[in-house]
Amino acid sequence: MTAPDFASGASSPLVELNQVSLAYGEGREATLALADATMRIAQGEFVAVVGPSGCGKSTLMKLVTGLIPPTSGEVKVRGERVTRPIKGVGMAFQNATLLPWRSTRDNIMLPLEVVEPHKSRLRAERAAYFDKAQKLLASVGLGEFGDKYPWQLSGGMQQRSNVCRALIHEPQILMLDEPFGALDAFTREELWGIMQALWLERRFTAVLVTHDLREAVYLADTVYVMSRRPGRIVKIRKVELPRPRTLETTFQAEFVDIVHELRERIQMEHG
Amino acid sequence: MAMTARQERYVRLAMPWLTLAVLLIAWEIACIVFDVPEIVAPRPSRVFEVIVQRWDLLVRFCLETLWTTMIGFVLAIGFGLLLGLAIGASPFVYSGLYPLLIAFNAIPKVAIVPILMIWLGIGALPAIITAFVISFFPIVVNVATGLATIEPEMRDLMRSLGASNYEILTKVGIPRAMPYLFASLKVAATLAFVGSVLSETVGGNRGIGFLMLSASARNDSATTFAGLFAIAIMGVAVYAACALVERRMTRWAFRGELVR
Numbered sequence A: 001m002t003a004p005d006f007a008s009g010a011s012s013p014l015v016e017l018n019q020v021s022l023a024y025g026e027g028r029e030a031t032l033a034l035a036d037a038t039m040r041i042a043q044g045e046f047v048a049v050v051g052p053s054g055c056g057k058s059t060l061m062k063l064v065t066g067l068i069p070p071t072s073g074e075v076k077v078r079g080e081r082v083t084r085p086i087k088g089v090g091m092a093f094q095n096a097t098l099l100p101w102r103s104t105r106d107n108i109m110l111p112l113e114v115v116e117p118h119k120s121r122l123r124a125e126r127a128a129y130f131d132k133a134q135k136l137l138a139s140v141g142l143g144e145f146g147d148k149y150p151w152q153l154s155g156g157m158q159q160r161s162n163v164c165r166a167l168i169h170e171p172q173i174l175m176l177d178e179p180f181g182a183l184d185a186f187t188r189e190e191l192w193g194i195m196q197a198l199w200l201e202r203r204f205t206a207v208l209v210t211h212d213l214r215e216a217v218y219l220a221d222t223v224y225v226m227s228r229r230p231g232r233i234v235k236i237r238k239v240e241l242p243r244p245r246t247l248e249t250t251f252q253a254e255f256v257d258i259v260h261e262l263r264e265r266i267q268m269e270h271g
Numbered sequence B: 001m002a003m004t005a006r007q008e009r010y011v012r013l014a015m016p017w018l019t020l021a022v023l024l025i026a027w028e029i030a031c032i033v034f035d036v037p038e039i040v041a042p043r044p045s046r047v048f049e050v051i052v053q054r055w056d057l058l059v060r061f062c063l064e065t066l067w068t069t070m071i072g073f074v075l076a077i078g079f080g081l082l083l084g085l086a087i088g089a090s091p092f093v094y095s096g097l098y099p100l101l102i103a104f105n106a107i108p109k110v111a112i113v114p115i116l117m118i119w120l121g122i123g124a125l126p127a128i129i130t131a132f133v134i135s136f137f138p139i140v141v142n143v144a145t146g147l148a149t150i151e152p153e154m155r156d157l158m159r160s161l162g163a164s165n166y167e168i169l170t171k172v173g174i175p176r177a178m179p180y181l182f183a184s185l186k187v188a189a190t191l192a193f194v195g196s197v198l199s200e201t202v203g204g205n206r207g208i209g210f211l212m213l214s215a216s217a218r219n220d221s222a223t224t225f226a227g228l229f230a231i232a233i234m235g236v237a238v239y240a241a242c243a244l245v246e247r248r249m250t251r252w253a254f255r256g257e258l259v260r
Ligand SMILES: Nc1ncnc2c1ncn2[C@@H]1O[C@H](COP(=O)(O)OP(=O)(O)OP(=O)(O)O)[C@@H](O)[C@H]1O
Pocket: A024, A025, A031, A032, A033, A052, A053, A054, A055, A056, A057, A058, A059, A060, A229
């Protein structure tokens, strides 16, 4: 598994992008957001995508989850071509978008009201699901805040709830679009730890978009670096630091070297 | 001269009454100083005298207006809500109906009352329909706006969970549109009064509008003004009721503020 080629992990990857391009708009108005992206994401892999602003990272997320169809190329998940929103996905965005009329717990339980098989079980097994939500909240340190409304939580607490909402239905694929972007450095680093713990426990496949290279290296198995718009993948860097990684890890030479290497590649984009 | 929070609250509660009192006193004094004839503008004290004298009559006519207004208003809520949801949820309905609605709203409603009378005769029905027609528009616009401003991220999130359009509408869209609906009700309720009184004034045999019309035909301007006061009081009462319901129903939209 040390080979840096695309055939990483199992024989067939969970997510596969072949020469995927996407243009917004039509004709002369069209802007090419993503160009010729080719990626292989293995089952249970934690991937981070970094790159300059506007290079098509959010677009990439929407393509993988089938929210928008590619202009050319193909996206495959579990070997099947993606034509509409795929199943088994959890998403968390930069702004928490919690629904202000629901308590934090009810917000987190929203996916259970929509996703099968939970949807049809929810009514009968309300108590069990309630416990499940409570456990998840407790695991991110929000055990006592289930009954509070989102506007009664701090920004960091809202982001933790946001991550909980993305995980409650036990998705196979977790999409994180800069979920920690708006937070202060301390809260952010705390959430890295929480995120890693959740991942080590459940081993979902995760794609994390971030501007923070240390965050990428801390969390990811593989970091993809993208170029300026139209985004191309210009570098793939495996991170083979042992887990669980801690804040100590971030000061080790190996860690720092990887961050520098990535930073140099990104600076070329700004040059 | 700092006030405690409690004092400040009392003063704030008293402010509208103080303003009203100052206005009425100024009016009274102006009438006396400039020797305004009663037929042009009766003194407020005269108006209150008439209100007390003709209390029974006023209440009867007010109730007639009140219930036509309320029926029109309730119809407007039902219709406005449905139409607003349809327009907000479907781009096709939006592009098909919205221009027509704007055109319709631009028609002065005075112009349609005579037509309604030809069709329906005089009585309560034209007043109900005028109240309905004049008050549904803000409801439609507000509900549609509430739906149309769902955050794209929330929509993406719901779609990625495999939610149907119907689920997105019921779980996100409709709750989100509620504060917009309740905000529009305050405006719509006062407009409904304008509608029914308008209809009663253009032609009719009932309601406070009719009372004012016949009083002014008799040069009884004190009674006409009494009618005006009555409409204003009813308008404020209904507005306050709507505001109360709004706060009850959509606490979250106020982020816990204002709700005491
Ligand atoms: N809905 C849209 N319609 C038209 N153009 C769009 C749309 N969404 C994104 N774009 C364009 O596509 C490009 C890539 O956008 P995208 O949101 O994927 O960037 P990003 O890498 O996520 O940026 P950031 O890091 O700032 O979030 C941008 O140049 C943007 O202008």
